Amino acid sequence: MVEEQIIQLLRKSQLSVTDxxxxxxxxxxQAGSALxxxxxxxxxxxxxxRVTVYRTLQTFMEKGIIHTIPTTDNSIKYALCKEDCAEGHxxxxxxxxxxxxxxxxxxxDEIHVPTINLPEGYHANQINxxxxxxxxxxxx
Amino acid sequence: MVEEQIIQLLRKSQLSVTDxxxxxxxxxxQAGSALxxxxxxxxxxxxxxRVTVYRTLQTFMEKGIIHTIPTTDNSIKYALCKEDCAEGHxxxxxxxxxxxxxxxxxxxDEIHVPTINLPEGYHANQINxxxxxxxxxxxx
DNA sequence: GCCAATTTTGCAACTTTGTTGCAAATGATA
DNA sequence: TATCATTTGCAACAAAGTTGCAAAATTGGC
Numbered sequence: 001m002v003e004e005q006i007i008q009l010l011r012k013s014q015l016s017v018t019d020x021x022x023x024x025x026x027x028x029x030q031a032g033s034a035l036x037x038x039x040x041x042x043x044x045x046x047x048x049x050r051v052t053v054y055r056t057l058q059t060f061m062e063k064g065i066i067h068t069i070p071t072t073d074n075s076i077k078y079a080l081c082k083e084d085c086a087e088g089h090x091x092x093x094x095x096x097x098x099x100x101x102x103x104x105x106x107x108x109d110e111i112h113v114p115t116i117n118l119p120e121g122y123h124a125n126q127i128n129x130x131x132x133x134x135x136x137x138x139x140x
Numbered sequence: 141m142v143e144e145q146i147i148q149l150l151r152k153s154q155l156s157v158t159d160x161x162x163x164x165x166x167x168x169x170q171a172g173s174a175l176x177x178x179x180x181x182x183x184x185x186x187x188x189x190r191v192t193v194y195r196t197l198q199t200f201m202e203k204g205i206i207h208t209i210p211t212t213d214n215s216i217k218y219a220l221c222k223e224d225c226a227e228g229h230x231x232x233x234x235x236x237x238x239x240x241x242x243x244x245x246x247x248x249d250e251i252h253v254p255t256i257n258l259p260e261g262y263h264a265n266q267i268n269x270x271x272x273x274x275x276x277x278x279x280x
Numbered sequence: 281g282c283c284a285a286t287t288t289t290g291c292a293a294c295t296t297t298g299t300t301g302c303a304a305a306t307g308a309t310a
Numbered sequence: 311t312a313t314c315a316t317t318t319g320c321a322a323c324a325a326a327g328t329t330g331c332a333a334a335a336t337t338g339g340c
Contacts, residue, residue: 016307016316037297049319054298056317070210072268097262114254116269121276122237129256130210130268136261156287156336177326189290194327196288 002029013063020048024056025065034069034079034096034105069096069105070128077105096128099135106135142169153203160188164196165205174209174219174236174245209236209245210268217245236268239275246275 006025010017027043028035041053057078060066069077079096095108113127146165150157167183168175181193197218200206209217219236235248253267 018307018317020318050297051299051320052318068212068214070212070214070268070270072208072210072266074208074210074214074216076214095256097258100265108259110259111256114256116235116251116254116271118237118271118273119248119250119276121279122273123279124271124273125240126212126272128210128212128268128270128272130270131256131258131264132266132268133258133262133264136259139261139263158288158336160289190326191291191328192289 002026009065013065015059015063020044020052020056021059023047024053024060028066028078028080034077034107036075036077040078069107070130071096071098071105072130072132079105079107082107082109096130097135098130098132099138100132101134101138104135104137142166149205153205155199155203160184160192160196161199163187164193164200168206168218168220174217174247176215176217180218210270211238211245212270212272219245219247222247222249236270237275238270238272239278240272241274241278244275244277 003022003026006022006029007017009025010021015021023044024040027040031039037053037057040057041050044053057066060078061068064081066078067081069079071077095111095113097106097108099105113129116124116127118124143162146162146169147157149165150161155161163184164180167180171179177193177197180197181190184193197206200218201208204221206218207221209219211217235251235253237246237248239245253269256264256267258264
């Protein structure tokens with residue numbers, strides 16, 4: 001059951017289980033794709049304060065439950081991390097796909113980011129790859 | 141002479157040559173790396189209004205003079221486009237390098253983005269690749 | 281160089297987005 | 311269930327970005 005998984009995840013991250021945290025995690029799981037702060041706020045505004053949403057997303061970031069995705073329009077999008085995302089250190093070296101039609105952002109875990117040869121003297125720590133295009137559902 | 145180049149570029153983009161546009165282009169040329177709106181504002185605040193900077197950057201975007209770079213901290217960075225950037229359609233398929241120490245963002249034109257195989261049904265239009273690490277100048 | 285038409289700028293006012301401090305409410309633990 | 315620590319909501323604020331409109335600057339023809 002989903003509700004149980006959510007509680008497990010919060011416990012594992014050493015976070016107390018509160019209504020807002022449960023609800024926000026649920027929203028991410030149901031959404032399936034990445035969400036902006038605004039999206040989360042919209043879906044919870046009747047219940048939780050704006051500030052609570054900000055703080056909850058921040059906490060989830062710190063605990064490695066969600067990560068941000070750099071998009072070309074530079075709006076901050078958050079997505080659930082995978083199993084092996086540890087606190088502080090993310091394994092989100094996968095490709096993010098942004099659909100130009102429906103706007104959905106998908107994490108393509110199956111495709112890993114190719115290695116590249118940087119010029120002399122440069123050292124890479126993290127590589128982000130964002131692909132814009134048309135997704136499976138929107139293809140006519 | 142740089143001043144001449146700037147005027148040429150504005151003319152080519154069918155923009156009237158105004159003080160603020162000249163000055164802002166000059167700032168980008170001198171900077172060499174990508175700049176946030178804030179950076180531009182700082183360097184011009186004595187002369188030009190905040191709103192003018194916003195509108196100028198917007199105009200430059202539309203005309204393909206500058207493009208945005210998706211960064212991991214999701215702050216909007218603007219950088220000069222290369223020769224072959226046409227109005228509306230950017231050829232900025234190069235790698236952007238963000239130095240974690242000095243913060244400078246460099247466009248690595250010499251390295252082109254590798255092609256990747258997307259899952260069935262997905263179609264890529266634009267690929268953005270942002271590499272975070274340590275740059276030549278900051279390497280101890 | 282000057283004049284009229286158009287474009288651009290600055291100002292003011294506003295909306296949206298994000299932050300901080302503090303008291304009240306909630307959750308964890310014994 | 312009582313206590314302590316954490317989390318929440320509120321208020322107030324700071325920063326980022328937008329819009330309408332009148333004044334100023336730019337362009338192109340004369």
